[in-house]
Amino acid sequence: MNRNGIVSDHPFRLPSYLEQSPAVAERFARIRQRPVILEVEALTRVFTTASAKHAALREVSFRVHRREFVCVIGPSGCGKSTLIRIIAGLESPTSGRVLLEGKPVTAPGSDRGMVFQGYTLFPWLTVKGNVMFGLRVAGKSDALAEREARQWIELVGLSKFENVYPHQLSGGMKQRVAIARALANSPRILIMDEPFGALDAQTRCQMQSHLLQIWRQVDVTVLFITHDLDEAIYLADRILVLGANPGHVEELIDVPVPRPRGPEQLLAPSFLATRQRLEALIHRSHAVEETVSLPDIRLTAVGDDVE
Numbered sequence: 558m559n560r561n562g563i564v565s566d567h568p569f570r571l572p573s574y575l576e577q578s579p580a581v582a583e584r585f586a587r588i589r590q591r592p593v594i595l596e597v598e599a600l601t602r603v604f605t606t607a608s609a610k611h612a613a614l615r616e617v618s619f620r621v622h623r624r625e626f627v628c629v630i631g632p633s634g635c636g637k638s639t640l641i642r643i644i645a646g647l648e649s650p651t652s653g654r655v656l657l658e659g660k661p662v663t664a665p666g667s668d669r670g671m672v673f674q675g676y677t678l679f680p681w682l683t684v685k686g687n688v689m690f691g692l693r694v695a696g697k698s699d700a701l702a703e704r705e706a707r708q709w710i711e712l713v714g715l716s717k718f719e720n721v722y723p724h725q726l727s728g729g730m731k732q733r734v735a736i737a738r739a740l741a742n743s744p745r746i747l748i749m750d751e752p753f754g755a756l757d758a759q760t761r762c763q764m765q766s767h768l769l770q771i772w773r774q775v776d777v778t779v780l781f782i783t784h785d786l787d788e789a790i791y792l793a794d795r796i797l798v799l800g801a802n803p804g805h806v807e808e809l810i811d812v813p814v815p816r817p818r819g820p821e822q823l824l825a826p827s828f829l830a831t832r833q834r835l836e837a838l839i840h841r842s843h844a845v846e847e848t849v850s851l852p853d854i855r856l857t858a859v860g861d862d863v864e
């Protein structure tokens with residue numbers, strides 16, 4: 558947001574040597590030529606409790622192009638989950654609207670696939686059973702559902718585990734099944750709410766690479782929520798930065814890191830410049846909060862200093 562309170566979706570100014578990178582400029586030109594698949598228009602959500610009204614989102618607007626990978630970041634409580642629950646059709650906005658391929662979203666639909674942080678697989682079904690579930694609900698015969706489920710399970714690299722139950726899988730494998738299950742109904746958009754938040758650091762990095770590979774192979778647009786800045790930069794074409802109280806769009810920035818992405822880019826100048834920019838934005842949106850400093854109390858023996 559600039560000084561006049563106007564939200565800008567212009568790309569931020571990078572050092573000139575990055576701004577002129579022809580590969581990056583060409584990639585964004587291509588993305589902007591694609592049709593808009595998701596339109597979020599002036600979304601406001603007010604929660605009314607017995608004692609008070611609480612605005613979780615205020616006038617949130619943005620657009621996502623087909624096959625784009627957009628990450629949403631922002632401090633805890635700024636309305637990220639509320640925003641995607643509305644896009645998923647699980648919750649209604651107080652005002653504003655969401656259009657998916659031009660059609661207003663009013664309820665959940667198979668055009669949106671969801672993956673959450675918590676493991677949401679059915680524990681009484683095998684990997685194959687979990688992936689087949691939605692296909693059967695959609696009315697496909699058992700034979701067809703099984704054939705299609707196997708393809709999705711292969712895509713996430715779990716063919717050897719199709720007859721295994723969720724409790725026998727690691728956290729990363731469970732989330733790969735969750736991705737296969739979400740993609741099985743051929744959604745137009747995959748909506749992910751901190752899906753790797755519960756994984757250890759190494760598994761998380763692997764999952765990020767797996768997800769990029771899956772996204773390259775499948776005709777799907779991704780909206781991915783995280784509070785990990787490196788994760789957002791590593792994955793996204795653009796990053797929507799939300800501020801808190803009430804949740805609002807701070808900025809929508811282009812990620813100038815070339816694709817294909819790899820771990821070596823974590824130290825590239827374009828990656829570090831983006832990280833610096835995001836930190837400045839988030840710091841600014843936190844600046845109004847009271848800063849807390851701890852009292853200086855000494856409970857150690859004299860001469861026992863560790864620093």
Ligand code: ADP
Pocket residue numbers: 604605606611612613631632633634635636637638639640
């Ligand atoms: P985030 O995902 O960014 O952490 P949420 O979307 O979960 O944030 O929540 C945004 C704000 O809305 C928080 O202050 C939260 O307490 C409030 N909120 C979310 N859901 C409800 C609800 N069902 N009733 C009342 N307040 C809610």
Ligand code: MG
Pocket residue numbers: 637638639
């Ligand atoms: Mg949340």
